[in-house]
Amino acid sequence: MTKKQKRSEQKEAGSKIVRRDFFKLAAVSGASVAVASCNNDPVEELLPYINPPADLVAGKIYKFASSCQQCAAGCGVRARVVDGRVIGVEGNPDHPINKGALCAIGQSSLQELYSPVRIKSPVMGGEADTWENLLNSLGEKIEQARAEKGEAPKILYIGPTRRSASVDLLTDFLKRVNGERVFYEGNPYRSLLSANKDMFGKDEVPAYNIKKARTLISFGADFLESWHSVVENSDAYGEFHAYKDGKKGFHAHISPHLSLTASNADKWVNCSPGGEVQLALLLTKFLLDKSSISAKDKKIIRGKLSKVNIAKGIKELDLSMAQFKKIANSFGVQGHGVAISGGVSVSNLENASLHYAVNMLNYVGGALNKTIQFGADYAFAGSSAEQMASVVSKMEEGQYDILFIHEINLLEVLPNKELLRKALGGVDMVVGLFATYNETSEICQMLLPVGTAFESFDALNPKVGVYSLQQPVMANIPGIDSRSFGDVLLSLGSKLSDAKEADVKFATFQDWLKAKWEKEIYPQAKGYLNFTDFWHKSLQNGGYFKRVNPTKASVSLSCLKDIDLTNDKSVKKSEEKLKLVAFNSNLANINANTGNRGWLAEIPHPISQLTWDSWVEMHPDTAAKHSIKHGDEVEISSKQGSFKLPAYVYHGVNPSVLAIPAGMGLAMQFPNYSARRNLILPFTSDRPNEMIDLKVGKNLLNLLPFSSGGDDLLLSTELNIKKTGVKIALAEADGQWRDDIKALRDDSAQYGDRGQKGRGLFRRASLQDVKSGKMDEKGHHLRDRYYTVKSGSPTDFYDNVDEQVKAENIGYGFKPNDNPVFHKPYRFEMSVDLDRCTGCSSCIVACYAENNIPVVGKERFVLHRQMSWIRIERYFDKDEKGEIKTNLGPSACQQCDNAGCETVCPVYATYHNPDGLNAQVYNRCVGTRYCANNCIYKQRRFNWRTYEFPYPLNLQLNPAVTVRTKGVMEKCTFCVQRIQEAKATAKSEGRLVVDGEIVTACQSVCPTKAITFGNGVDANSKISQKKKDIRGYHQLAELNYRPAITYLSKVDSDEIN
């Protein structure tokens, strides 16, 4: 019987359905149910690389040149992109401003891109909506505003200070709709501009040619942290201040507060507010007679300075005559000196007169047109504070129908929140153009998510001749529907009634930008085939850069008539009330856009070493007067408001002031690690923690009235201080707060001795000693005093070593029998030039980004459980003259050849690899922590718990580096993933790694090029040259761990000594 027969038989037998038919039916119905149950999720977003670009290699790092938008300096960056997402950002070496380096804030822009509080879609009145709907309704609203009668603009735009293509487009747009625009900048550039305009006829922020100078005097200007073009200045400062061929520039800084810039200066003059003006006048007067300026000008200036008494003045500033004369004489040589004034610490009533006084000094000292050059026209100066005040009052009056707030956290960057809220209430519709939620976005009726610099096209023009392109380096983060600012403007323009007349023909901002460049920039360029060629090459290089010669400034002193320079209202050390000094740092500044980023919150402020909070710095005398101790909570109050802050009592602040960091007090979201502390159910442990809102510190603007100082915001007021009686656990990276440590001075505030206690970790040498090569006698070159390890056979625990390698190693400096390890062909080593290192902490951010280091939060930082692999160790040591000097430098795993960590690990989780690194195998680690105990440099970090990278921060993780979990030890391995990558490339090409081929993350961003990395076995490598430097030494060399980091000691300038 065939099967067919059987089936028909079965049918006949009465069963209506046979087995096979049943299966067919079941399959069809099941499939249709499955299809029907699928919803319409956009599948393409889950598989972005289903059709990857032809030349894309998975896992390979591609670098795209772009620009940094974190401040107006306009540095060029290179985004490191893997598999379609940015994992790191470093400086663009081809860029004329930052030359390959990048500051801490610039790198932390990744945390803006991957912020957990990114705005996911356009929002109207708290509810998500589509772009099309909102742009339509906004277009209608603009039409209405335009239709209203009256000359006064009905539309206001407030945004950050930038000179860029998108701002040009904005200007066009506002012109069409009769709008007004205000650019916010909290740093006091406006008053500098006025002074320059009055005296030199140039309405611009000048370029300071620090590289060429021999003597630099900064009047409050923290040009290494936040004033002016920081990375550019740091690079120049490295050249100027670093020891080279027996010479070294001299830097003096005068301010009431020990900023990072001040700590780098050879002489920090601690003055009360206004003392800066006085010093400028004293120097001017001293130099006037010898000056080469015209006799007429001399007469005017002499008349102006008639009241200035040098002897009395320098006594008030606690300077000796000899010191003063040396500074002045060195400054006075034509073209030697440069004086820089500015910074938020001088945002006080004396600000305006300071710029005039310093301009005068630059003129008299012969710096003008030599070390101070005009023509660059930096794009730093925003709208004046007066203008800002006027638009705020107009807002309050209800003049504006629409207000665009673009990437400015308005409520946190201006004083008097009540007034601002009231003013914003007077506007019909507040449109927020933000990438992330913030305090200001909360009060916007409409929120349009704009892309960050990594997601949008733009072109910056930070100074004349620099056209820095910015390109999207990745697609939008899945789930975030943002558009670039330029695109928003274009599509908004096309919604207006005059769209045809206005010739809105560009579909995207990219097209608009290309057209603009074709019209404006391409004609200037030479040597390109056509525009497409130019455009592609510019995109690759990061922009188009041309050399622009400085323009000569001429001097007119007629303006000095109206300026009251010699008012000595603040110079005297009065018993008056304490004054507020605001200070910016390399991590947070008055523009308040960085205080809510995990990396920057966790990285210690390099001088105070405090994290996760604001603090108030006060002098020990002030503290003694109010019987305050270091770490006490104090209540700071002014007429406008009050808040409580922990006291940081140390010498680095003038007794007449209280210094508070600016740009703090922002809300941020952070995983609530403590929340589940009481949860004990095992199945919950894999779930991510919920996020809680934190407030990082306090915003000092709450202490201030909204009174414009004319040009700039006034950041000074009188303060009252009261002890609350609460002791605060400071999140201080410096562990020397123990009350048992004998103090440097009369230490009623219990600040403790923060010195190196003679351990020579970060050393100084005098210029004469370095020049004459007498370093050995002073304890340098301890590296040659190793104990001898007499191991019978050096091959006991390591691979067999052939004679040739032995010979090479002997040539490399080891004796035949004292070699714990043989290296061939590499021993990777690092050197840190302490004379160049400014402590800017850029390397730390680079390390966080490269090595997937988690942010642990304040609660854990207080317990010293931070995970940062690099720390900037800061010590305050008294020198021979009793002056307290700041000694700081980066410290990371020293990759010892004779390492303590390796021998004690019971499971070989850490071992010496043939490249000379102390490799760490996370998977093998059981967590005995013995290695960390036996590390004399204390450079190992333990995962006390599993830390989280809340979405989308996890997209930033570097796929080449393991993300560690609880119970595992970790540390720096000189970016071993980069070493391996370079070695693999070299091997495939049949060669050795070339010197300079491997660049560690910290090295790549260092603005002063303080870090050198390379193969120490290669005698011709840069690192081998550095190691031979007479200033070279190893930390704790007497313990014979044979570290691979050679420090080059800082050189004390002899100008002042």
Added chain:
Amino acid sequence: MSVLTYAKINDSVIASLEPPKYKWYLSMLIILSALGAGLFALGYQIMHGLEGSGITTPTFWGVYITDFVFWVGIAHAGTLISAVLFLTRAPFRTSIYRASEAMTVFAVITAGLFPLIHLGRIWNFYWFIPYPTQRMLWVNFKSPLLWDVFAVSTYMSVSIAFFLVGLVPDFASVRDHAKGAKKYFYGLMALGFRGTNIQWVHYMRGYLLFAALATPLVFSVHSIVSWDFAMSSIPGWHTTIFAPYFVAGAIFSGCAMVITIMIPMRAIFPGFGKIITVKHLEALAKMIIFTGGIVTYAYSIEFFIAYYSGSQYERALFWYRPFGELNGFFWLMVLCNCVGPIPLWRKKIRTNLVALFIISIVINIGMWLERFNIVVTSTAHDFIPFVWAGYTFQWVEIWVTVGSFAWFFMWFFMFVKLMPSLAIAELKEGLTPPLRHKCQHCLPASGSYR
């Protein structure tokens, strides 16, 4: 002694094995709840990581390693008393050695847990063991921690074996008095020991052999534990006196712990008072005086060496211990360990059981503090001043420590009810054998049995 007879010893020891009363159950309830709290804390730690304990950068070791060294120290007295004093024929040993040996076994079981508890990834503890794997992973024999693994496990196995061997004749005695399932159990443990002469001969030889084997371990284990510290480079750890210093300290704390346990046992079990005499306890007190002297000497010589070496790191550390932030622990340690035993020099005090008990507790606390001082203050204040830190106790480590005491006492409480806590057979050796009328001719003519 005259009142003691074979029968009385038998009776009073076997009486201690009677079914427990409510007091025992009450104590066990307290112990088990404390153990439960400790286990909970440990579970929390395994789940959430080590952040519930006070260890941090740079004090990477803290209470757990302190507990480990403390319990290893406690574990020393038992073997010292049972093996070393057996070989040297010290007569006072007989009444106390069984309980102190039990103490040794339980203390070393407790101690062995702590190197695991303190691990970041406890679930991988077996990686310490050199076992062949396909991945060709091996352990690092250079690491003192690995030496610890072998030292502690060897000591644990030898002391357990020695303990059980010593128990064989006594199990036989209990077996003879037991009924039912108990008889079966004790019979099993007695290994068929019937007390024949030939069995005694073999038994005594075996016992002697074990004693000889255990004796070097008394000194080696704590030496090796001390090398965990001495082999590293940290000031305060890196010193050559650690091995003898640790061994003396271990005996010091062990003897104190024996007193701490014996005095209550004597009070609880009515018959024991006559067997464990004040004289025996006094002998232990003398041991404490002696080892306490060594410990005090070691403390002072450490300071001298710190001064004499001229090493600024050593000097800074030894200045930090008495005057630094954690100085409370140091001075309390000096008070407990150096000043504490001084009253024992007076016979009146060392024979006063209340005083002796208090002093023994004080020494126990002092020795815990000594280990804490060594482990924590050294790392808290080493080469890089920038990372100096203090120590804050946190709840997980406190509860784990409490739980470890509970764990120890749980075993001990079970021991006193399951095993004869005094060495019946050896106690009987100390008595004049009873004369039997029928068998008078059996006695040796000289009567010189002893």
